[in-house]
Amino acid sequence: MKKYQGYMIDLDGTMYLGKQKIPAAKEFIERLQAKKIPFLFVTNNSTKTPDAVARNLRDNFQIDVDASHVYTTAMATADYLAELDPSKRSVYAIGELGLKAALLNQGFYFEETKPDYVVVGLDSDVTYHKFEVATLAIRNGSKFIGTNADTNLPNEKGLVPGAGSLIALVEKAVQEKPLFIGKPEPIIMKKALDKLGLAKDQVVMVGDNYLTDISAGINFGIDTIIVYTGVSTRDQVAKEKVQPTYQINSLSEWNI
Structure with a gap:
């Protein structure tokens, strides 16, 4: 070894x-x-912040780590976009706290009309309106980013839809494949x-x-x-x- x-x-x-x-x-x-x-x-997992991930490991599994040991696809997405073009900082994001916090931490701000990027991740509260805004923005020239392509997630209920399933809906609507990060x-x-x-x-x-x-x-x-x-x-x-x-x-x- x-x-x-x-x-x-x-x-x-x-x-x-x-x-x-x-x-x-x-x-x-x-x-x-x-x-x-x-x-x-x-x-x-783009939904949780590094602190939340580390806290879960400590509290539920007695694995003594902190946020510095965690790197999520949300963080990777924000880091990648931040280096892609420093002049572009507007984004429309379908996602939860982990994704939005990571983007804010890298100096991005949220915009619905003409964002530089549309980022789609897992969102348990997703609505038709969110998909509509994302679709129109991409069709108007925003760069399409997907956090990860996982179509399903295992939980106590079984295999539930993952980020990839939500991204696939937008992909169908815009007839364009996203750039995947995870x-x-x-x-x-x-x-x-x-x-x-x-x-x-x-x-x-x-x-x-x-x-x-x-x-x-x-x-x-x-x-x-x-x-x-x-x-x-x-x-x-x-x-x-x-x-x-x-x-x-x-x-x-x-x-x-």
């Missing part, structure tokens, strides 16, 4: 399963902390790597989902570790053309 100087880590399915603890996850993070190895939780796209990985301040060959992506976590690492050109505690199974992964760098059943098997 290679020794890495930094880790990018998925959350649901890797650190926990919904509201269920994964015992090896807490111990895995404690081993990283004991060796002072930097890590970031890289998540496609996993498995390399944009979020590049921004996360910038946060860690390391080189590609020094870091590894850890996750349970081949189609998002592992594909993100592969697309970005870094090593990957798939842990079979969540979405993907060994049989499913065996059929993939490009295999993860490492495959483990539990984080307890990984020697940091």
Whole structure:
């Protein structure tokens, strides 16, 4: 096993399963902390702020981290757009607090008529009016951005619509594909790597989902570790053309 100087880590399915603890996850993070190895939780969840994500980990799973350990697709979206063209700062966003806070933190302001960007993420209170405003703005020249392409999210009710499903509605209405930021796209990985301040060959992506976590690492050109505690199974992964760098059943098997 290679020794890495930094880790990018998925959350649901890797650190926990919904509201269920994964015992090896807490111990895995404690081993990283004991060796002072930097890590970031890289998540496609755009609805929560970093503080809220860290608080959930602390309060519900006893994983002692803070907001500095969290990098969301909302943050990656705001960071990417901020560097794209510093003169463009108006945005119309379909999304929740996590997305809107990230955009505000990067100096963006919200506008409905002629925004520079239309950003669509998960929004549990989405309305037809929001889709209407987004559609008209994109048709009038606003750049179309999607936080992530996840069509479904697992919760206690089952597989519910994810950000990708909402984005697909706008995509149909404007007949234009968005630029996606989150996993498995390399944009979020590049921004996360910038946060860690390391080189590609020094870091590894850890996750349970081949189609998002592992594909993100592969697309970005870094090593990957798939842990079979969540979405993907060994049989499913065996059929993939490009295999993860490492495959483990539990984080307890990984020697940091």
